[in-house]
Amino acid sequence: MTGVKDRLVAAGYGLGWSVVCRLPESWGRWAFEFVADIAWRRQGPHIQVLEGNLRRVLGPDATGAELRAVSRQSMRSYARYWLEVFRLPVTPTSRVVGDSDVSGHLRDALDELTRGRGVIFALSHMGNWDHAAAFIIAQGAPFTTVMERLKPEALYDRFVAFREGLGMEVLPASGGSVRAFGVLAERLRSGKLVCLLTDRDVTGGGIEVDFFGEKARFMGGSAALAERTGAALYPAILWYEGERWGIYVDDEIPVPAEGSRKQKVAEMTQALARSFEAAIRAHPADWHMLQRVFVADLDPERLAAADARAEGEAALDQAGSP
Secondary structure (H helix, E strand, C coil): CHHHHHHHHHHHHHHHHHHHHHCCHHHHHHHHHHHHHHHHHHCCHHHHHHHHHHHHHHCCCCCHHHHHHHHHHHHHHHHHHHHHHHHHHHCCHHHHHHCEEEEECHHHHHHHHHCCCCEEEEECCECCHHHHHHHHHHCCCCEEEEECCCCCHHHHHHHHHHHHHHCCEEEECCCCCCCHHHHHHHHHHCCCEEEEECCCCCCCCCEEEEECCEEEEECCHHHHHHHHHCCEEEEEEEEEECCEEEEEECCCCCCCCCCCHHHHHHHHHHHHHHHHHHHHHHCHHHECCCCCCEHHHCCHHHHHHHHHHHHHHHHHHHHHCC
16 A cells, blocks of 8 residues: 555656646646645644644744644745746746845855855755755856655655756765765865755754754754864755745854864754744744654654664764774
């Protein structure tokens, strides 16, 4: 039964790339919003998780009606993301660039690359990161990223092909022939660009941060790579601005002068969390977090097992360090 479901899922995404890009954009937008509204009304597990996350963003004084309104907007925003992903192969580069409102330190980051220093853009699950990828590649800055393995494998392969077609180098988060961290470090030491989603721990070895007044688990790879290689670490914020796309590159997060390697990485990851927190508070509907990120929502047994595994891996890394 699982195999049949996996094939149907893969076929559905395949239809998205082959059919949606051929429909008038207005038809696609109506259809995707319609499906988003159905999912929102059904209040399935993912919607409940989304609303649990948004409750932290909006705060305890938000009414149920206010929460529901934002969650509906968020599902529509998420549907827009998928519509744009399916249409991106036929979206002119001139539109990708021309309809993007860019602010902050993007030019500083690109200048670092021209001087031969590696750069890391750490992102949250906001706006449309595939559109942002197309935008940054259009600036002459191809990059390397890591992608979580999807099921079925055919779907994962299709996504990799899609993103490689845009100009990315895509490494698997797990199950590959080489460790992604080592390849990313090599790219950064060569003065290349790396882009990584950071605001959800998918490995079980994440960094605990304060996030909207609670503990949450973030990926520590962005900060660890910056600390290890000397690359510049920038939070990159994405959102929707009407029909346009907003891109903001926040201040560079420096490596702290004091502390152990672990303490430095934790401090830098906390700085990322603060940057993301401000951005999500300003654009809550564009945070597409349908998975559990807050520690209070995570399964205690799996969390304990992940902590034990992470401690074991850290001990092995320390033993193998020069």
